Amino acid sequence: MARKTDTRSSYYGEPRKFDPNFRGPVHNRSCTDVICCVIFIVFIIGYIALGTVAWIHGDPRKVVYPTDSRGQFCGQQNTPNANKAKLFYFNMLKCANPAVLINLQCPTTQLCVSKCPDSFSTLLDAWNTKKWEYYKQFCKPGFEISSKSVMEVIRDEDCPSMIVPSRPFLQRCFPDFLTRNGTLTVANQTIFKDGDNNKRSVNDLKDAAKGANFAPRELWTEITGGIASLLNANEVGIKIFEDYANSWDWILIGLVITMVVSLVFILLLRYTAGVLLWLIIISVITVVGFGIWHCYWEYSNLTRKPGANVTISDIGFQTDFSIYLQLSQTWLVFMISLSVIEAIILIILIFLRGRLRIAIALMKEGSKAISYVMSTLFYPIITFLLLAICIAYWAVTAVFLASSGNAVYKVTPADDKCMYANLTCSPKTFSETNITKVCPGAQCMFAFYGGETVYHRYILVLHLCNLFMFLWLVNFTIALGQCTLAGAFASYYWALKKPNDIPACPLYSSFSRAIRYHTGSLAFGSLILAVVQMIRIVLEYVHTKLKGSQNACARFLLCCLKCCFWCLENFIRFMNRNAYIMIAIYGKSFCTSSKDAFFLLMRNIIRVAVLDKVTDFLLFLGKLLISGSVGVLAFFFFTRKIPVIQEEVPSLNYYWVPLVTVIFGSYMIAHGFFNVYAMCVDTLFLCFLWDLEAHDGSHLRPFYMSKSLKKILNKKNVEPPKKVETPKKEVEKRQKVGEGEKFKDIRQSL
Numbered sequence: 001m002a003r004k005t006d007t008r009s010s011y012y013g014e015p016r017k018f019d020p021n022f023r024g025p026v027h028n029r030s031c032t033d034v035i036c037c038v039i040f041i042v043f044i045i046g047y048i049a050l051g052t053v054a055w056i057h058g059d060p061r062k063v064v065y066p067t068d069s070r071g072q073f074c075g076q077q078n079t080p081n082a083n084k085a086k087l088f089y090f091n092m093l094k095c096a097n098p099a100v101l102i103n104l105q106c107p108t109t110q111l112c113v114s115k116c117p118d119s120f121s122t123l124l125d126a127w128n129t130k131k132w133e134y135y136k137q138f139c140k141p142g143f144e145i146s147s148k149s150v151m152e153v154i155r156d157e158d159c160p161s162m163i164v165p166s167r168p169f170l171q172r173c174f175p176d177f178l179t180r181n182g183t184l185t186v187a188n189q190t191i192f193k194d195g196d197n198n199k200r201s202v203n204d205l206k207d208a209a210k211g212a213n214f215a216p217r218e219l220w221t222e223i224t225g226g227i228a229s230l231l232n233a234n235e236v237g238i239k240i241f242e243d244y245a246n247s248w249d250w251i252l253i254g255l256v257i258t259m260v261v262s263l264v265f266i267l268l269l270r271y272t273a274g275v276l277l278w279l280i281i282i283s284v285i286t287v288v289g290f291g292i293w294h295c296y297w298e299y300s301n302l303t304r305k306p307g308a309n310v311t312i313s314d315i316g317f318q319t320d321f322s323i324y325l326q327l328s329q330t331w332l333v334f335m336i337s338l339s340v341i342e343a344i345i346l347i348i349l350i351f352l353r354g355r356l357r358i359a360i361a362l363m364k365e366g367s368k369a370i371s372y373v374m375s376t377l378f379y380p381i382i383t384f385l386l387l388a389i390c391i392a393y394w395a396v397t398a399v400f401l402a403s404s405g406n407a408v409y410k411v412t413p414a415d416d417k418c419m420y421a422n423l424t425c426s427p428k429t430f431s432e433t434n435i436t437k438v439c440p441g442a443q444c445m446f447a448f449y450g451g452e453t454v455y456h457r458y459i460l461v462l463h464l465c466n467l468f469m470f471l472w473l474v475n476f477t478i479a480l481g482q483c484t485l486a487g488a489f490a491s492y493y494w495a496l497k498k499p500n501d502i503p504a505c506p507l508y509s510s511f512s513r514a515i516r517y518h519t520g521s522l523a524f525g526s527l528i529l530a531v532v533q534m535i536r537i538v539l540e541y542v543h544t545k546l547k548g549s550q551n552a553c554a555r556f557l558l559c560c561l562k563c564c565f566w567c568l569e570n571f572i573r574f575m576n577r578n579a580y581i582m583i584a585i586y587g588k589s590f591c592t593s594s595k596d597a598f599f600l601l602m603r604n605i606i607r608v609a610v611l612d613k614v615t616d617f618l619l620f621l622g623k624l625l626i627s628g629s630v631g632v633l634a635f636f637f638f639t640r641k642i643p644v645i646q647e648e649v650p651s652l653n654y655y656w657v658p659l660v661t662v663i664f665g666s667y668m669i670a671h672g673f674f675n676v677y678a679m680c681v682d683t684l685f686l687c688f689l690w691d692l693e694a695h696d697g698s699h700l701r702p703f704y705m706s707k708s709l710k711k712i713l714n715k716k717n718v719e720p721p722k723k724v725e726t727p728k729k730e731v732e733k734r735q736k737v738g739e740g741e742k743f744k745d746i747r748q749s750l
Contacts, residue, residue, distance in 0.1 A: 025490050029517050029587030037520030047469045050462060051397045058400030066171050070427060071446040074112035074171065084112035087172045088138060090160040107412050109157040113138060116166040116173035123150060123161050138163050155441040239653035246650040247658040258630050258666040262673040263377065265622055270367035274360045277618060281349065288342045295335035302328035355610040361708045362611065362688065363618065366681040369492040372499045375507045376488055380672045383481040387474060394470035401462055410447040413439045471533050475526035479580055483514040483522060485676060486683045487584035493687040494704055510584060518583050521590040525576040532569045539565065581683050597686065604689050615681050619674045626670045631663040
C-alpha cells in the first residue's frame with residue numbers, strides 16, 4: 001500500500017511539505033510573469049492607438065447623421081440634403097430582417113426628408129390624384145408618374161407602398177401610433193388630416209385602401225398586410241414600453257428583494273446545506289424506487305394480457321410510441337434500467353459518503369467565511385463596471401472602424417433568389433448592368449464605409465484585433481476578480497483563531513497584491529483563454545459559411561473541431577480558476593501555480609469530483625429556488641391576487657412583461673452572489689487539501705481546518721505542553737538549596 005502511494009505521489013508530484021513560516025497568503029512576494037506583463041501593457045497601448053486611428057479615419061458624421069441609400073448624409077451642410085435632416089424608411093419592417101446583422105444594411109430604401117409624414121396615405125390613393133403632390137416628396141428624387149405601373153413602382157421601390165404618421169426619434173422617422181384605453185391614436189389624437197386635407201379617423205387606417213378595385217390582388221395583400229403588421233408591431237412595442245414605464249419601480253423592488261434573499265440564503269447555508277443535500281438524495285432514491293415499483297406493476301399486469309408478450313423486435317420501429325407501452329417487455333426494460341440506476345446511486349452513497357460529508361462541511365465553512373468577509377459579496381459590482389468599460393470601448397472602436405473610408409454599395413435584391421445578392425456595385429452604372437434584368441427590383445444600395453487604400457484593405461484585420469483585445473481584457477477582468485476573492489477567503493482559512501486572526505481589510509489587501517505583483521500572471525492566463533475563444537469564433541464563422549455546403553466531410557470535421565475547442569475552453573477555465581487561487585495564496589508564477597493546482601487536484605481527484613458536482617448542483621438549485629420564489633411572488637402581485645396590496649398594482653397591458661423581467665433579473669443577481677460563494681468554496685477546498693498534506697495536528701504543525709472537518713476526518717490538534725509555573729517562594733527556596741549544595745561541594749573538594 002505504501003509503495004502504491006509513493007508511486008502515485010511521484011507521478012502527480014510530491015505532497016506539500018510543511019513550511020513553519022507560512023501563516024496565510026504570502027505578503028513578501030515578488031512580481032511574476034514580468035515579460036507577459038510588459039507584453040500586456042504594450043498591447044493595451046496598441047489598443048489605445050487602434051482606437052485613436054479608428055477615431056481619426058472614422059467620420060463622426062457617419063455616426064451622428066443618418067445616411068440614406070445613396071450614402072449621403074441627412075442634414076449635413078453643403079450637401080444636397082442640407083435641409084433634409086430626417087431619415088425616412090420605405091418599409092421599416094424589413095429592418096428587423098436577420099440580414100441586417102450579416103450584411104450591415106437595412107434591405108429597404110432610405111430617403112432623407114425635411115419632415116416626417118404627418119398623415120396617412122397609400123400609393124393607390126395618391127396615384128393620379130390631388131394627393132400626389134404631397135406623396136411624391138417621399139419618393140426617390142426626380143421620380144415622376146411615367147409608364148411604370150403601380151406594381152413596378154413598388155417592386156423597384158421608387159415610392160413607398162404607403163406612408164403613415166411618424167415622429168422623429170434620433171433623426172429617424174418612426175410610426176407614431178399609440179393605444180390608450182383601447183383607442184388607437186396618432187400623436188395623441190384620434191382625428192387627423194390626410195394628404196387631401198380631409199379629416200379622418202385613426203381607425204380609417206385599416207380601411208384606407210378600400211375602394212381601390214383597380215389594384216391587383218397581390219398589391220392589395222401587400223399593402224393591407226403591411227398596414228396590419230405595422231400597426232400590430234407598433235402597438236405591441238408601445239404597450240410593452242407603457243408596462244415598463246408603469247411598473248419599473250416595482251421591478252426594482254423585486255430585484256432588491258432578490259438581493260436580500262440571496263444574501264440570507266448564502267448565510268443560512270451553514271445550517272441548511274447538509275439537510276438540503278440529503279433531502280435531495282433521499283427524494284431521488286424515493287422517486288427511482290417508486291419508478292421501479294410502477295414498472296413492476298405494469299409488467300405484472302401486462303403479462304396476463306394476451307398479445308402483450310410480443311417482443312419489441314417483432315413489431316419493429318413504430319411512430320406511435322404508445323404501442324411500445326402496451327408491451328410487457330418495455331416495462332421490463334424500464335424496470336431493469338431503473339434498478340441499475342438505483343444500485344449505482346446506493347453504491348456511490350455507501351463508498352463516497354465521507355466525501356459527501358466533506359463537501360457539505362466545506363459549503364458550511366464557505367457560508368461562515370462570507371459572513372466574516374461581507375465585502376466580497378459586493379465586489380461583482382467592480383467587475384461589472386470594468387466589464388462595462390471594456391464593452392463600451394470595444395463598441396465605439398468597432399463603430400468608428402466601420403465608418404472609415406468611402407461609401408461601399410451592394411446589390412439588394414427584391415427576394416432571396418438573386419445570384420447577385422450582396423455583390424459590390426456602383427449606383428451610377430447599376431441601371432446599365434444586366435443585374436436589373438436578371439433580378440427585377442434589385443437595387444444598388446449603400447452598405448457600409450470602406451475603400452481600397454492600405455488602411456482600408458486591412459480594416460478586417462483591425463476589426464479582428466479589436467475583437468481579440470476585447471476578449472483578452474474581459475478575461476483579465478474576470479481573472480482579477482477571481483484572484484482578489486481567492487486571496488480574501490484564503491486569509492480567512494489560514495487564520496488559526498477565527499475571526500480574531502483574520503487580517504484587517506482582506507479584500508483590499510488581496511486586490512492590491514493581485515494588481516501590484518501578478519498582473520503578468522493574470523494576463524498570461526487570460527491570454528490563453530482569449531486565443532481559444534478567438535479560434536472558436538472563427539470556427540463559428542466558417543460554420544455559418546458552410547451551412548449550405550454539400551461536403552459532408554468538411555461539415556463533420558468542423559463540428560468535431562468546435563466540440564474539441566469547446567471542451568478545451570472549459571478545461572482552461574477550470575485550470576485558470578484554480579491557478580488564480582494558488583497565485584493569490586503563494587504568489588508564484590502562472591505556470592508554477594497551474595502545475596501545483598493540477599497535481600494537488602489529481603492527488604485528490606475523487607474529492608474534487610464530488611465537491612464540484614455537489615456544489616454546482618446545490619448552487620443551481622439555489623438560483624432556481626430564489627428566482628422561482630421571487631417570480632411566484634411577482635406573479636401573484638401583478639395578477640392582483642394579493643388582497644392586501646391589490647390597489648397598489650399598476651394597470652398593465654401584459655403582466656408577463658414585468659414578470660419575465662423580474663425572473664430574469666433575479667436569476668442574474670442570484671448568479672452574481674453565488675459566483676462569489678462558489679469561488680469561496682473552491683478556495684477553501686484547495687486550502688483544505690494543502691492543510692491536510694502539510695500538517696499533522698501536532699503543536700508544531702497544527703491543522704487550520706474547522707472543527708467539523710477535523711471531526712469528519714477523525715483529526716485533532718494536539719495541545720502544546722503547558723509550562724508549570726512555580727510559586728515565587730518555592731523558587732527562592734530552591735535557589736537557596738542550590739547555593740548550599742554548591743558550597744558543600746566546594747568544601748568537600750578542598
